[in-house]
Amino acid sequence: MAAGRRVPPHGDGGAVLLRGRFSPGPSPGSAAWSVALTERELQVLRPGGPDAALRLADCVGSAAFPSGPAAACFSLVGYPFRKARWGSPARQRLQRTFRVSQHPDAEENLRIAQAWSQRIRELSLPAAPTRDGASYGVLPRPCRALVLLNPQSGAGRALEDFQAVVQPMLADADITPTIFVTERPHHAQEKVQDEDLSQWDVLVVMSGDGLLHEVLNGLMERPDWEEALQTPLCILPGGSGNALAASINYYAGNDHVAKKKLLTNCTFILCKGLHAPMDLVSLSTASGKRFFSFLGFGWGFIADVDIDSEKYRRLGNARFTLGTLQCLVRLRVYQGRLSYLPAATEPGTPRDAKAPARQATATAGTEAPGGHGALPADTLLAPLGQPVPPHWVVVPEEEFVCVYAIYQSHLGTNLLMAPAARLHDGCIHLFYVGAGISRVALLKIFLAMGRGTHLELNCPHLHCVPVRAFRLEPWGSAGVMTVDGEALACEPVQGQIHGRMCRVVTGS
Numbered sequence: 001m002a003a004g005r006r007v008p009p010h011g012d013g014g015a016v017l018l019r020g021r022f023s024p025g026p027s028p029g030s031a032a033w034s035v036a037l038t039e040r041e042l043q044v045l046r047p048g049g050p051d052a053a054l055r056l057a058d059c060v061g062s063a064a065f066p067s068g069p070a071a072a073c074f075s076l077v078g079y080p081f082r083k084a085r086w087g088s089p090a091r092q093r094l095q096r097t098f099r100v101s102q103h104p105d106a107e108e109n110l111r112i113a114q115a116w117s118q119r120i121r122e123l124s125l126p127a128a129p130t131r132d133g134a135s136y137g138v139l140p141r142p143c144r145a146l147v148l149l150n151p152q153s154g155a156g157r158a159l160e161d162f163q164a165v166v167q168p169m170l171a172d173a174d175i176t177p178t179i180f181v182t183e184r185p186h187h188a189q190e191k192v193q194d195e196d197l198s199q200w201d202v203l204v205v206m207s208g209d210g211l212l213h214e215v216l217n218g219l220m221e222r223p224d225w226e227e228a229l230q231t232p233l234c235i236l237p238g239g240s241g242n243a244l245a246a247s248i249n250y251y252a253g254n255d256h257v258a259k260k261k262l263l264t265n266c267t268f269i270l271c272k273g274l275h276a277p278m279d280l281v282s283l284s285t286a287s288g289k290r291f292f293s294f295l296g297f298g299w300g301f302i303a304d305v306d307i308d309s310e311k312y313r314r315l316g317n318a319r320f321t322l323g324t325l326q327c328l329v330r331l332r333v334y335q336g337r338l339s340y341l342p343a344a345t346e347p348g349t350p351r352d353a354k355a356p357a358r359q360a361t362a363t364a365g366t367e368a369p370g371g372h373g374a375l376p377a378d379t380l381l382a383p384l385g386q387p388v389p390p391h392w393v394v395v396p397e398e399e400f401v402c403v404y405a406i407y408q409s410h411l412g413t414n415l416l417m418a419p420a421a422r423l424h425d426g427c428i429h430l431f432y433v434g435a436g437i438s439r440v441a442l443l444k445i446f447l448a449m450g451r452g453t454h455l456e457l458n459c460p461h462l463h464c465v466p467v468r469a470f471r472l473e474p475w476g477s478a479g480v481m482t483v484d485g486e487a488l489a490c491e492p493v494q495g496q497i498h499g500r501m502c503r504v505v506t507g508s
């Protein structure tokens with residue numbers, strides 16, 4: 001097993017569960033090797049060669065099949081990390097097949113091969129973390145995936161990348177994709193509004209964050225939204241920002257990577273199939289719109305970079321570097337009032353409240369798109385026409401360079417904005433930068449954000465507060481706001497967290 005690691009003298013793979021002597025490869029003739037399946041590894045002792053092992057945590061599939069008139073085989077496929085020529089290690093495919101021929105009886109050999117294969121599959125299942133009391137699940141096998149793919153996202157390579165990178169890995173993991181290529185904006189949203197979701201075990205979005213925003217809000221427009229949100233969602237990075245994909249890669253403990261390596265890591269996470277709850281934020285505007293958001297809300301500098309750099313989409317993630325430099329040159333100040341409910345001081349509600357309260361009658365500013373009743377009520381918010389509740393904090397500054405409320409760790413592939421954020425931490429991480437910051441100081445913040453060390457700069461203009469709800473009232477309507485990277489007209493907005501509202505495929 002060339003890409004497996006050397007087994008240490010006493011092994012660290014746990015107790016040995018199965019042992020056997022099998023020849024390598026599907027063809028007869030080779031000498032038999034001693035093979036052991038432990039709780040965490042498949043270990044191979046090669047005659048005259050070094051020992052090798054494949055971690056079952058890297059394994060995505062295993063199969064058994066007859067071979068010739070009397071023998072049988074079992075095989076397994078893994079994607080262990082290998083040193084790359086440049087940068088961080090990359091996951092690479094490794095398939096190994098073993099031939100079972102010790103019995104004269106073909107059926108007995110097949111039975112042994114099937115037993116090994118089944119045990120490998122069982123032991124390869126991802127372990128659900130128990131630390132936070134959240135309900136984890138694992139996708140079934142075989143698994144039916146509806147893949148919503150935007151061919152125009154990012155540099156316009158999503159379909160080719162899906163076929164070249166994703167599809168072969170899904171085949172190894174017994175996941176069958178059905179591809180739905182979007183033809184226009186809102187196509188995916190319309191698709192999931194009417195879809196019979198019982199046909200699918202997972203909804204995969206191969207695009208940027210914008211398409212997932214559409215899918216989420218399409219699901220929320222269904223009368224059965226609550227049940228619909230139990231279908232796990234999965235993001236595969238095909239866009240230019242790919243903030244949720246970068247966050248999930250980070251939560252899994254992987255090195256920071258981009259492009260094909262990030263796509264491979266995210267596809268591997270899908271192949272393993274662990275899914276967990278994710279918080280959503282309900283955003284309401286003064287004009288009566290309501291959105292559900294998984295990533296972030298922005299106003300000022302970051303929102304401007306996001307929207308102004310749309311024209312450079314073909315550059316991929318580099319569009320944000322160019323956009324940042326352009327917006328720095330014509331740095332603007334935005335006036336308004338920012339208020340929030342700190343995460344630590346909210347009375348009476350647990351931080352990770354699970355079931356959102358229902359709201360039968362929509363009130364101004366919280367009405368659901370399409371007018372369905374019983375969407376989750378925003379119990380922490382006062383109507384936008386009224387003052388914020390007295391226990392909220394009103395920020396004394398009224399001039400800002402930027403306000404950004406983020407609920408995942410990454411703002412983009414290369415921007416680790418909220419290193420402490422997790423999928424269901426029950427928190428909005430509210431950042432704001434007051435007016436008066438110099439261009440150099442702002443540039444330093446963005447450079448440090450690449451490593452997530454911007455708060456260590458102790459810049460007096462940069463503030464970060466964990467909150468459960470916020471309100472932003474701009475003094476004018478000039479400029480844009482963004483929700484999950486998509487543009488919104490500038491108007492008063494407020495939002496609150498709804499803990500663990502949907503499910504997402506994750507590595508940890």
Ligand SMILES: Nc1ncnc2c1ncn2[C@@H]1O[C@H](COP(=O)(O)OP(=O)(O)OP(=O)(O)O)[C@@H](O)[C@H]1O
Nearest residue numbers: 153154182183185207208209210211239240241242
């Ligand atoms: N076939 C299509 N042609 C044009 N636009 C599309 C098409 N399909 C979807 N869209 C729209 O494109 C918008 C942007 O897509 P998305 O966010 O997924 O990619 P991106 O902007 O390149 O990535 P990121 O958000 O990571 O920067 C979405 O709001 C979606 O409505």
